[in-house]
Amino acid sequence: MIEKQIFRDAMSCLGAAVNIVTTDGPAGRAGFTASAVCSVTDDPPTLLVCLNRSASVWPIFNRNEALCVNTLAAGHEALSNLFGGKTAMTERFSAARWRNGATGCPQLEGAIVSFDCRISQVVSVGTHDILFCELVALERNDESHGLVWFDRGYHQLMRPAC
Numbered sequence: 001m002i003e004k005q006i007f008r009d010a011m012s013c014l015g016a017a018v019n020i021v022t023t024d025g026p027a028g029r030a031g032f033t034a035s036a037v038c039s040v041t042d043d044p045p046t047l048l049v050c051l052n053r054s055a056s057v058w059p060i061f062n063r064n065e066a067l068c069v070n071t072l073a074a075g076h077e078a079l080s081n082l083f084g085g086k087t088a089m090t091e092r093f094s095a096a097r098w099r100n101g102a103t104g105c106p107q108l109e110g111a112i113v114s115f116d117c118r119i120s121q122v123v124s125v126g127t128h129d130i131l132f133c134e135l136v137a138l139e140r141n142d143e144s145h146g147l148v149w150f151d152r153g154y155h156q157l158m159r160p161a162c
């Protein structure tokens with residue numbers, strides 16, 4: 001069996017978009033930073049998000065059954081750290097501006113793209129739940145530069161024409 005640390009060191013070589021995944025509903029509002037997000041199928045348009053079941057936000061996502069994947073732009077590094085740390089939920093949300101999407105989940109103003117989704121299926125693997133998320137609506141912002149998590153640090157990605 002490969003050790004956990006060796007696996008993590010290897011995974012740190014995979015660059016990934018950084019996202020703030022939010023929810024709102026009967027269990028209240030919550031959000032966390034996630035790099036474990038990817039496309040599953042375009043028919044029906046579906047993404048997946050991997051969420052550690054030991055995270056404080058897990059019961060809230062589990063009950064609300066809706067979420068919004070807000071893909072972060074260059075300049076969102078501090079916000080990403082806030083949602084990725086052990087900070088109070090009010091402190092996380094007061095650091096940025098939000099609007100409510102079709103599902104009622106918070107959409108980050110200035111996100112490169114926001115995928116507003118209903119959680120269609122949940123599969124538990126090891127420590128994590130894989131949340132399959134069917135797209136309800138989306139909002140794009142084609143002007144901001146990108147942000148990637150690679151080698152345990154943030155890297156800005158510039159659009160070619162800018």
Ligand SMILES: NC(=O)C1=CN([C@@H]2O[C@H](COP(=O)(O)OP(=O)(O)OC[C@H]3O[C@@H](n4cnc5c(N)ncnc54)[C@H](O)[C@@H]3O)[C@@H](O)[C@H]2O)C=CC1
Nearest residue numbers: 007008009011012034035036050051052084127128152153
């Ligand atoms: N999938 C996840 O749950 C992820 C969790 N994190 C958390 O953010 C913090 C900082 O992470 P890094 O600076 O990248 O250093 P790190 O050494 O904790 O992680 C390196 C890489 O391993 C993977 N990874 C880390 N924790 C994991 C987990 N519990 N389950 C599955 N994959 C995991 C991710 O791809 C991560 O970028 C850590 O507390 C880490 O656990 C970060 C990225 C993904």
Ligand SMILES: Cc1cc2nc3c(=O)[nH]c(=O)nc-3n(C[C@H](O)[C@H](O)[C@H](O)COP(=O)(O)O)c2cc1C
Nearest residue numbers: 032033034035036050051052055056083084085086
């Ligand atoms: C760059 C980055 C990426 C992360 N990606 C994930 C992820 O994909 N899945 C996950 O469960 N936690 C991920 N985390 C950790 C959560 O954001 C973190 O556990 C949570 O916000 C804080 O947990 P707490 O609410 O229990 O304090 C990531 C953290 C950082 C900084």
